[in-house]
Amino acid sequence: MQALTYEGPWRVAVKEKPDPRIEHPQDGIVRVEAAAICGSDFHIMHGMIPDTRVGSTFGHEFVGIVEEVGRGVTGVKRGDRVALPFQIFCGSCYYCQRGLTACCMNTNPGTDAATGMYGYSHTMGGYDGGQAQYVRVPFIGVDAEHVPEDVSSLDALPLTDAFPTGYQAAEMCNIRGGETVLVLGCGPVGLFAMWSLWAMGAGRVIAVDHYDYKLEFARRWLGVETLNFRDVDLVTIVKGMTENLGADATIDAVGAEAAGSPVHRALGIYAKLEAGSPQALNTAIHATKKGGTISVIGAYGPPFTGVDIGTFMNKAQTMRTGQASVKRYMPLLFEHIQAGRIRPSDVLTHRGPLEKAPEFYHTMAQKKDGCIKCALFPNGPITH
Incomplete structure (x- = not known):
């Protein structure tokens, strides 16, 4: 697959990487429809977050279609359109049971830092992110939020981080x-x-x-x-x-x-x-x-x-x-969108294919061309 890769401080490139695979019975594989570049991606790109390793893929905001699920997954199935909170959480630990999914004990164990996060260095668990054609999603049955039929994927995209945050x-x-x-x-x-x-x-x-x-x-x-x-x-x-x-x-x-x-x-x-x-x-x-x-x-x-x-x-x-516990806010924020109170996609001022990711990183970092936020389409134009 094609994926954005970290090449060292201040440098990213789109390269070919192995397709992700199911590694645990509760994993899923998502084909990414849209992924966003977040302002905090620049903290890791600029060397502010420890243990960011060359070759890792950024991207903790993405929406896509479920391609495959592990044998232990319930709640989602192949073909579902889902939005993924930027944290990875188990849904069953002390904190998850209290709605504090940003503090999950099981997806970044052995540290008092935040829970596991997509594309946010090995300090946050070493998970590859969604600025790629496909991404492995741990605990997909718990973490994924179904996107309502009357909400576009671009309006759902900011609900994976920026809007609930x-x-x-x-x-x-x-x-x-x-x-x-x-x-x-x-x-x-x-x-x-x-x-x-x-x-x-x-x-x-x-x-x-x-x-x-x-x-x-x-x-x-x-x-x-x-x-x-x-x-x-x-x-x-x-x-x-x-x-x-x-x-x-x-x-x-x-x-x-x-x-x-x-x-x-x-x-x-x-x-x-x-x-x-x-x-x-x-x-x-x-x-x-x-x-x-x-x-x-x-x-x-x-x-x-x-x-x-x-x-x-x-x-x-x-x-x-604290990091936002995204999952608990998603149903309410979808209701606001469905009621016509807000169109979150308005902040996505720059949109284009995954190949433009390095250019978009530069544009967003340099605050050029009126850029507020960038959306990437790793698998071509989206239909939702």
Whole structure:
């Protein structure tokens, strides 16, 4: 089959790899209709995630058709159209039974890191991802979510990560109605978080980025207020917009590769001496009011980071974080799509065959051509 392969830091290529095969009775094989490039794919491409091995295939967001299932699989069959959460989970351990599939004990054992993930280094289990024609899906009967007939595969694609991740980010803000929420980052996760905040009853949503085209997209698609942090002293202006209090809650939808402080970018992104740049996280601490909530959904890598924990503690703030437990949100989010409240495929600004993946990685990384998110079609044009 054809698959994207990691060739070393900053380099990917589409190459031929052996077809995946059933390795366990609960495995399945999925023919990929559409796969997305995620902003967090750049964390591994840029060397931010340990133990990313040459030859591995990226891609933790994909939708496809079940081609084959193991003898122990129930719940899905050959020919079913399914969306796969980016985590791989067993469905039966302590955490899975409580809906915390992002904390599964059995698909990345022997570590306190997150559960197994598709295409996200051997730190996350070493599973190949979905930017390929075919992919092996462990625990397919538990993990796979059937795509409703009236939902297109492209609208289902963001439900494998970006949409539920944004939704959980908003949920962690503990919205009761009328709050002012600051969202750092206008990528797909930030955008879906903004939509979710409105759905939950936020009174005011302020989006922050330093790319004007992303800010324009957020204004046009979601009707939010926007700030370019290159143009303003962000903490000062947010306090000025909120009676000198700060936001009720702030979402960090950026993570390890935040722009801003040259010192932190040098230490974290280039020297790898801290978990990327904590610029967004520290901004959240300073821009959020005392007693407010910080929702951290942006991905961070190695174990240490220069977080301003003293200010956080003295402001009596609450921080909530974690990889999104995607599976528990999928039925609700499909209902929103079916009701016509949102069309998630709107964020897929760039679409093309798998062969264009290296070009799309460059376009998305360099923030060129108005790119928000890229979709790949490994097996040709899709029909759903």
